[in-house]
Amino acid sequence: MSSYSRQDVLRILQISARQLQGWERAGLIDPQQTYTFQDLGQLRILRGLREDDVPAASIRHSIRAMKAVAGMTNPLLEATVVRTGSTRIAFRHLGAMVDPIRRQLLFDFERAGQKEAMAEPAPLRPRGVDPQRNQQDLFLAAVQAEEAGERQRAIGLYEQIIAADPTYAAAFINLGTIYFHLRQYGRAEELYRRATEVDPDYVLAFFDLGNVLDELDRPEESIAAYEQAVALAPRYGDAHYNLALAYERKGDLRNALRHWQSYLRLDRTGPWADHARGQIRKLLSREKLAIAWRAEKYVAPPSGKSALRLAKSWESE
Template identity: 70%
Template structure:
């Protein structure tokens, strides 16, 4: 299985159709109906960068600069895009390049990989004879598509044995258990993803979803809040936070996140729902203020009048 439909992409990457459409409109990826495995990698990179609050404009400018510097037609596929502080760089041909400044950067992560412990290297060698991560991923997705959920689970588990630190693998495996309504196991896997990569926004978002299903609202809200802290412009996290606060009766907190969502998503059914909730909450707040004002006595000028009011009270 080397091609994926648009719906496959939305499900595998756990993104919404509006997110994908937004990336297409921003020129970050071409609009299409069939995607390759390489396209999935490109989209996963985009998702991670957007969750880290890297703007579409910054990504687009860095890609254009890399095309000019290295003569690449598609840097997101031909090189690895990484964030270095507040800037973006690309790894290619054993070097790390800042295409806007046209500078070579010192690749700390590459050095760390080269000095990995003997135990990790032994683990990699022990994986000889097992399919590579890419093949395992494709086989797992294919198993999901044909309804072989348990085979998909086995493949993802094998992938994690090959690379125990691969946080997205925990997410994919957790999502299968989530859809099987095996929420306790899904929670375990999502938590492992947050431990393997504490900056993985989607892990905290998915953890919030499963905790919501487990009817643990305070923990669910905490997970969503962590996602928002990591990526303040993560619209879906604001949306789910607003719903969670509404269920707890915390209207003002819900209003704050509905408003945040409406600013980030300006059109579509979800945006309209958010705006409807904002109107309802504001109308309810007006009624509450009006009710409290029923016994209010307007202030008057002068000490004598104040003394009269005090006696009346």
């Protein structure tokens, strides 16, 4: 595989050393001395986004959220970046367009336009409504209503979609999220559960269900939902984070530690990573104290090794 030096990258992409260092400090790419062809592809995308004045923080948060939602290693290369506003981006992946920050599916205006432009003239047929096309139009209208702040209109449209197609999982999720923000948690739970039933592989549905069950103070059910999300997408960082919090509240420190460590392996920079490190230090310190308190008498460690080895080996699990 070809490798490129930092100077090669600056020359090929026509960027300055200061720009590259700024992207590294912002957490958009890991600092390194040599780069692969894939790295060049990622940097080209970053350059385009920054030239379009998309804030570095917005790019970083969207990448992190997409890793969590889709279990991706590098969303900039594994999905197509789509600009959705002056400061926001979404990702096109597996035929759908995802806003990872809001955890919602969006209507893909560009793809819809392409399909219409490329379609062959339809044969004459009796007038009527194409059910699939009608559902797409309704979903688009619901998303637009949400964007415009017309919450009640969006609710009505999502309800209409669900009534016509009880398997439309994306509508259940988006409608559930509206009710979640309205603090109507019972209704949100019902909608999220329906999404998990109609699509048992829908990772986001289990994550959102875990969130609402947590709000309803039902920790065992919440943990079960988060665990299912992690089972479906082991690289779902947000699910590991919430699981760690849930296990801590339950008093299950060993499982809390395990999920804090899993989260930190997926996200090593930023405030959430700093919080995870702090919790790991606290839990390890607490375990050392617990081990010392349980000991009935002093037992010298074999071969002069430190008695703290137990805690350290646990940390690396």
